[in-house]
Amino acid sequence: MTSTERGIAAAEAHSAHNYHPLPVVVATAEGAWVTDVEGRRYLDMLAGYSALNFGHGNRRLLDAAKAQLERVTLTSRAFHHDRFADFCTQLAELCGMELVLPMNTGAEAVETAVKTARKWGYKVKGVPDGRAKIIVADNNFHGRTTTIVSFSTDPEARADFGPYTPGFEIVPYGDLAALEAAVDADTVAVLLEPIQGEAGVLVPPPGYLAGVRELTRNRNVLFIADEIQSGLGRTGRTFACEHEGVVPDMYVLGKALGGGVVPVSAVVSSREVLGVYAPGEHGSTFGGNPLACAVALEVIAMLRTGEFQQRAAELGEHLHSELAQLAAGGAVAAVRGRGLWAGVDINPSRGTGREISEQLMARGVLVKDTHGSTIRLAPPLVISKEDLDWGLDQLRGVLEG
Template structure:
């Protein structure tokens, strides 16, 4: 066996089979490119589900991490440290909010948002204890904890994990009438992805997000935007909600906030929402640690230049134009997305999304399938137009010949 085969065999033998990765073993990476243990290079068109928006080995982020590694990496929140206040101040300003509650992973941040909404419902809105309800959308993906999968409609994510956590109502994504009908006096929040990533990069109909904002304001309900995948430059704006000038009550952030270097997530909201917590009521040993804050501060500084939002807009227009041409060939049924983010529905006659991903891998391009014949395209925002075009050429070759 070669090095790739040995590594995969060992992973299959000793690692739990909760993922089905493509048969490539990455050893090094830089920018938009990864190199495997055999020395083969691949164009990364997934970017760690947007965790790597700023590319592999981004020098600014690595330098920030290295400098902090020499100073202090963890204190726990039992003590203050000298990067925490600056991180909270800068992230709150980026979000236009008063306060930030940092965690580590996206799922932890969603759990934090759920706890925040319920506590706000009881302490501020006056919902009777134990009756708080949160409305979510079908085809959602917010994480994999037992509470979060309780309101998933994906059988793979949900099956065999019951008994499930109550307190959630599922409505069709993009359907304002259904959302309005579901809101009652016990509703404390509406939790939505402004673009549903795992579902295939589904963009809601125009006016939906403003409608959600209007309804939640009128009914005294929190609007929670899960921007874990969609924020921080991916769609051409700092937040996907910006496309429709919508400001939610709560942003949930993760992935790109850690720059692909360390896991960093956060909830950002105003004081009347996040101010419901008192000492001891929620926390995390690693949340808001010095290393995470140092890296995230550099991410925020990068975003403040607007460079990556502009790149995602410009290259995203090119990406969607080129993918749209494939629809006319019959190889692609539809394309959705915003910025450097696309869901591509492959004609079933050409194979499953997994099969197309494997053929692309053989040609040096790495993407990921979802839901049958759909592939997701989300390259690092540092990708050059030339590399993007080369990747699209490989896709055309696989689909059209």
């Protein structure tokens, strides 16, 4: 039995089977490349679902983490620490907002956004107690907590986890008329992904986000943008909402905010919205810890240069040009996305998304399938054009070979 086989067997024997990973066991990683326990190298074209926007082992992020590890890693929010104020101030400035509420995981941040919107609805908007409604889109993916799966339309995420949390209405993604019809006096928020990642990198119709912004503003409803996957450089802008000149009432952030080093998430909004909280009403032992703040501060500093947004825009244009050629040849049924992010629908005659992912793994490229026939491409923003082209050559070889 090889080291890979032993590792997979041990994992399957002692861990819950809530994931179905590709049969590779990663041992080390650097930049856009990972190396398995057998010494084989793979080009990472998934980047931890955008958590690794800045690549594996980014030296700036590792140095920031190491320096903080020598000082203090956790105080809890029972005390102040010397990285917290800078983190909140700089993240608020990056978002053009006023207040930050830090958490750890993306799902925690979404739960925080839901709680915040409801409390704002009762305390500020004046919605009667217990009647707050949040509108979401079908095919959404905001996490897997019991509340979040209550408004999922994915049977795998939702089935057998009831009873479900009430207070949500689901409308078709990209359908502004349906959204407008769903808004009523009890509506406190509209929660959307500017681009739906797990659904296959679905980009809404032009003008949709701007229409949502106008509608919510006119009806005194919060527009919450879940930028956990789409934000922090992935689409060629700091936030995907920027492509339509939209600023929501609340950003939900995670994944890349921790640089692939530690889990860091946050809800960022105005003083009117996040100011509804009083001590004891919400919190997290690890949320906003010194180590998380140190890493996130370095992420913010890197984003302020604009370098990573520009790379995502330029390499993303090249990526989509190459994928369009594949689509023209018939091997690909459809391509969607923005920046260094693409959903590729495989022609069923070429195989399933899982089969294509396995064939790419055999060629040294790691991707992830979703919804049967789709693969997602989201390489680290630090990937070189040469490596990107090599990865696309492997995809071309699998589909046209």
